[in-house]
Amino acid sequence: xxxxxxxxxxxxxxxxxxxxxxxxxxxxxxxxxxxxxxxxxxxxxxxxxxxxxxxxxxxxxxxxxxxxxxxxxxxxxxxxxxxxxxxxxxxxxxxxxxxxxxxxxxxxxxxxxxxxxxxxxxxxxxxxxxxxxxxxxxxxxxxxxxxxxxxx
Amino acid sequence: xxxxxxxxxxxxxxxxxxxxxxxxxxxxxxxxxxxxxxxxxxxxxxxxxxxxxxxxxxxxxxxxxxxxxxxxxxxxxxxxxxxxxxxxxxxxxxxxxxxxxxxxxxxxxxxxxxxxxxxxxxxxxxxxxxxxxxxxxxxxxxxxxxxxxxxxxxxxxxxxxxxxxxxxxxxxxxxxxxxxxxxxxxxxxxxxxxxxxxxxxxxxxxxxxxxxxxxxxxxxxxxxxxxxxxxxxxxxxxxxxxxxxxxxxxxxxxxxxxxxxxxxxxxxxxxxxxxxxxxxxxxxxxxxxxxxxxxxxxxxxxxxxxxxxxxxxxxxxxxxxxxxxxxxxxxxxxxxxxxxxxxxxxxxxxxxxxxxxxxxxxxxxxxxxxxxxxxxxxxxxxxxxxxxxxxxxxxxxxxxxxxxxxxxxxxxxxxxxxxxxxxxxxxxxxxxxxxxxxxxxxxxxxxxxxxxxxxxxxxxxxxxxxx
Numbered sequence: 001x002x003x004x005x006x007x008x009x010x011x012x013x014x015x016x017x018x019x020x021x022x023x024x025x026x027x028x029x030x031x032x033x034x035x036x037x038x039x040x041x042x043x044x045x046x047x048x049x050x051x052x053x054x055x056x057x058x059x060x061x062x063x064x065x066x067x068x069x070x071x072x073x074x075x076x077x078x079x080x081x082x083x084x085x086x087x088x089x090x091x092x093x094x095x096x097x098x099x100x101x102x103x104x105x106x107x108x109x110x111x112x113x114x115x116x117x118x119x120x121x122x123x124x125x126x127x128x129x130x131x132x133x134x135x136x137x138x139x140x141x142x143x144x145x146x147x148x149x150x151x152x
Numbered sequence: 153x154x155x156x157x158x159x160x161x162x163x164x165x166x167x168x169x170x171x172x173x174x175x176x177x178x179x180x181x182x183x184x185x186x187x188x189x190x191x192x193x194x195x196x197x198x199x200x201x202x203x204x205x206x207x208x209x210x211x212x213x214x215x216x217x218x219x220x221x222x223x224x225x226x227x228x229x230x231x232x233x234x235x236x237x238x239x240x241x242x243x244x245x246x247x248x249x250x251x252x253x254x255x256x257x258x259x260x261x262x263x264x265x266x267x268x269x270x271x272x273x274x275x276x277x278x279x280x281x282x283x284x285x286x287x288x289x290x291x292x293x294x295x296x297x298x299x300x301x302x303x304x305x306x307x308x309x310x311x312x313x314x315x316x317x318x319x320x321x322x323x324x325x326x327x328x329x330x331x332x333x334x335x336x337x338x339x340x341x342x343x344x345x346x347x348x349x350x351x352x353x354x355x356x357x358x359x360x361x362x363x364x365x366x367x368x369x370x371x372x373x374x375x376x377x378x379x380x381x382x383x384x385x386x387x388x389x390x391x392x393x394x395x396x397x398x399x400x401x402x403x404x405x406x407x408x409x410x411x412x413x414x415x416x417x418x419x420x421x422x423x424x425x426x427x428x429x430x431x432x433x434x435x436x437x438x439x440x441x442x443x444x445x446x447x448x449x450x451x452x453x454x455x456x457x458x459x460x461x462x463x464x465x466x467x468x469x470x471x472x473x474x475x476x477x478x479x480x481x482x483x484x485x486x487x488x489x490x491x492x493x494x495x496x497x498x499x500x501x502x503x504x505x506x507x508x509x510x511x512x513x514x515x516x517x518x519x520x521x522x523x524x525x526x527x528x529x530x531x532x533x534x535x536x537x538x539x540x541x542x543x544x545x546x547x548x549x550x551x552x553x554x555x556x557x558x559x560x561x562x563x564x565x566x567x568x569x570x571x572x573x574x575x576x577x578x579x580x581x582x583x584x585x586x587x588x589x590x591x592x593x594x595x596x597x598x599x600x601x602x603x604x605x606x607x608x609x610x611x612x613x614x615x616x617x618x619x
Contacts, residue, residue, distance in 0.1 A: 005547045062546055063579050099575045100545035100584040 002061045006031045009103050021107050023055075032057045035071075036107060040150065044115045045142035046074070049150030053087075053110065055103065065097035068110055075138075075145040077122035077131050078113055088123045089113070154197070155310050157189040158274070159353045160210060160320055162327055184323050184350070188316050191284040192354070195275070195293055195309040196302035206308070206354040208245035208271045211236055212324060213264040221257035228253065228278050228318070230325035236268050238328050239349060247352045248273040249320055252311070255295055266305050272354060274310050276317020285311040310354065323350060396600045399608055403600065408608065420576040420590060428590060430569055433551040433558045545585055546571035563588040 010031070013023045020039035027033055034055035040046030052071035058064040070085035080086045090096055091109060122128035131138045162184040200206065211234045215221050228251040239246050246268065250261040252275040265273045277285065277292065286292050288302075293311075295301045302309065312320075327348050402408045543550050544558075544567050551558060551566075558566040559573070565585045567575075575584055581591050 004549070008548045060578070063575055094579075097579075098582075098584045098587070099571075099579070102548075 002057070002059060003031055005062060006057060010034070013104055013107075018104055018108050018111075020111060023107075026054070032059065032061075034103075038107070038111055038114075040146060041111055041115045045139045046076075046114050046146050046150070049074075049146035051150050053107070054085075055107075057103075062099040062101070065092040065094060065101075066103065066106060068092060068106065073145060073149040075127065075142040076114065077117045077119050077124050077128035080123050081127070086123070087113075088121060090118075090121060154194040154357045155192040155200075155308075155354050156357050157187060157355045158192045158310065158312060159185075159187045159355070160323075160350055161185045161353075162323070162348050163351045164348050184327070186316070186319065186323075188312055191282065191313050191316070193285040193287065193311040195288045195311055196305070197308050198303060199306055200272070200308035200356060205356060206245070206247065206272045206352075208247035208352060209239040209242060210234065210247050210249055210274075210320065210324060210350040210352045211239045212321070213248045213250060213261055213268055213270070213273075215257075215260050215264055219260050221254075221260045224253060224257055225251055229321060232325050232328050233321065234324040234328040234349065242349070245271045247271060247354070249317070249324065250275055251317065251321075252277045252292075258295060259301070262301060262305055262309075265307065270307050272308050272310060272352075273305075274312055274317075274352070274354075276312050276314050276320075278318065279314030282313045282315045285313060320350070392602050392605065395605045395609075396602070399605055400600045418581045418591075419578065420581045422577065424591065425573055425576055427592075428559055428561060430557060430559045432554060433556040433566070434553050541566050544568045544571055546575060561588075561590050562592075563590075 010023065010025070013021075017023065020041060022037040024035050024037075025031065025033065026035045034057070036053040036055055038051045038053050040049035040051065050072075051074060054069045054071050056067040056069070058066065068087045068089060070079050070087060072085075073081075074085070075081075078088050087110060089106070089109060091098075091101060091106065117128075117131055119128035119131045127138070130141075212229055214235050215225075236246070248261070248265045248268070248270045250258075250265075250273065252258050258275070261275075262273070327350050399408065541551075545565075546567055549568070557569055559569040560566045561572070561583050563583045563586050565583050567584070572584075576590060581589050583590060
């Protein structure tokens with residue numbers, strides 16, 4: 001069942017992609033690994049950046065949530081600052097995931113998170129602190145990282 | 153064990169070896185008998201058996217011939233005093249008596265008593281009073297730096313008042329020989345041949361010393377704490393069980409938010425899933441039998457009406473969760489909708505495709521809003537509500553009228569049985585769309601734990617503290 005649903009969702013996303021999001025399979029033969037190219041939303045420090053987001057779907061999808069990670073380095077409180085780039089999304093937690101949630105919604109949520117980080121739910125405490133207390137510096141660093149890593 | 157009293161009495165022995173049957177009983181008023189009660193000081197307790205009184209023949213340990221203490225103690229020890237050889241033939245326990253006059257002489261007496269294997273040694277500091285001698289820590293009993301003498305010897309050491317010591321010493325000189333002492337000469341027992349010796353009985357404290365009482369105190373405190381903890385624990389259990397019961401009642405009544413309580417992860421047992429109805433999906437076109445008239449009346453109007461409806465319906469789209477009043481309006485519309493369905497199903501599908509993502513395309517929207525509102529009370533409405541859902545939210549497949557088998561949850565949402573059953577058995581008991589529990593309100597398969605109660609309590613507290 002998971003393959004059918006994933007194929008359907010993929011087809012929908014390819015046919016009518018949400019704003020600033022482009023999806024493709026990382027490997028044409030594997031439905032469960034997606035590469036998502038996400039444009040930094042306008043008005044955020046990530047503007048003009050192009051981020052690679054890796055989406056990994058479990059075989060139990062949609063009963064188990066997908067995993068979202070950033071392939072491009074990004075300065076963000078909710079993305080781990082390591083080579084994994086794991087993203088913490090509330091709706092992706094196993095106990096909050098609903099089988100009726102769709103990948104499009106997940107990706108839109110992830111993009112929205114770039115505009116409005118959730119410092120109270122952060123994985124990078126230091127960045128979260130900075131985001132809350134010294135927004136100017138945060139914006140500056142986020143922009144710098146975007147220029148450095150997310151503009152090819 | 154500390155000594156409580158020391159009793160010394162003259163005892164008549166009928167012959168050597170006969171002492172085993174003898175008791176330190178008083179043989180008439182004329183015999184010597186002295187009791188020291190409360191004035192005996194314990195200097196060392198080595199080998200003093202618990203509770204057993206020490207009983208033995210009293211004698212003065214002799215020193216080496218060349219010991220200078222022989223001369224030094226002459227004023228205190230009469231020459232014909234009872235010596236070791238006088239008590240040895242009776243093969244009975246022995247208790248030594250010696251004056252404490254100097255460090256060297258005390259050491260000599262201790263050594264000689266050790267050689268003679270006495271059962272106890274009694275010291276006295278020569279004086280003329282009858283007061284209890286100072287305690288074992290007193291400087292009067294200082295022999296060496298570490299008080300090793302108290303543990304070196306294999307017998308306990310006691311001290312008695314000076315006057316009592318002198319009296320005993322004097323009596324020892326009278327009961328030493330084989331002759332019958334003057335006290336016994338007029339006694340009835342004097343006819344019998346025998347030897348008289350002084351026998352000493354040292355009574356020990358019966359476990360009433362200070363340390364045991366301290367232990368007893370500690371034990372009593374520990375016991376009290378234990379009892380109190382048990383009581384507290386029982387009270388806590390009682391309160392918790394009542395809280396659990398209370399929460400369970402609230403859950404069964406549907407008042408508690410299962411998701412906030414973390415109970416939505418509960419898997420649904422197969423037998424409960426089997427009670428949820430399954431039927432073959434039919435879209436609104438097949439509902440014709442319920443309201444055939446409206447369908448016929450609308451069939452002439454054609455596309456103009458349809459477009460008008462579409463317009464109207466699109467407006468409804470925005471009125472999410474409208475008032476109950478809307479229900480009537482909806483029902484009026486259903487008939488027309490059905491007619492439309494029949495005429496051009498393809499167009500209808502097209503509209504749905506346009507709505508992409510919104511799982512409830514235009515037509516269903518009006519009614520789906522009701523489903524997301526607190527459950528519609530009328531069974532009739534609810535069953536129809538399900539027909540407004542055209543797609544399974546889990547596999548995203550369209551239902552095929554008259555073909556697809558669907559399961560309808562208590563909230564009115566329908567899914568393919570294979571899809572929803574997996575979700576219910578493997579992840580959560582909540583509807584994937586509206587998060588309403590599928591579990592019957594009167595049964596709750598998972599026990600409410602203390603943790604759940606705590607979580608509920610915290611939730612309430614945060615709600616109260618919130619502005």
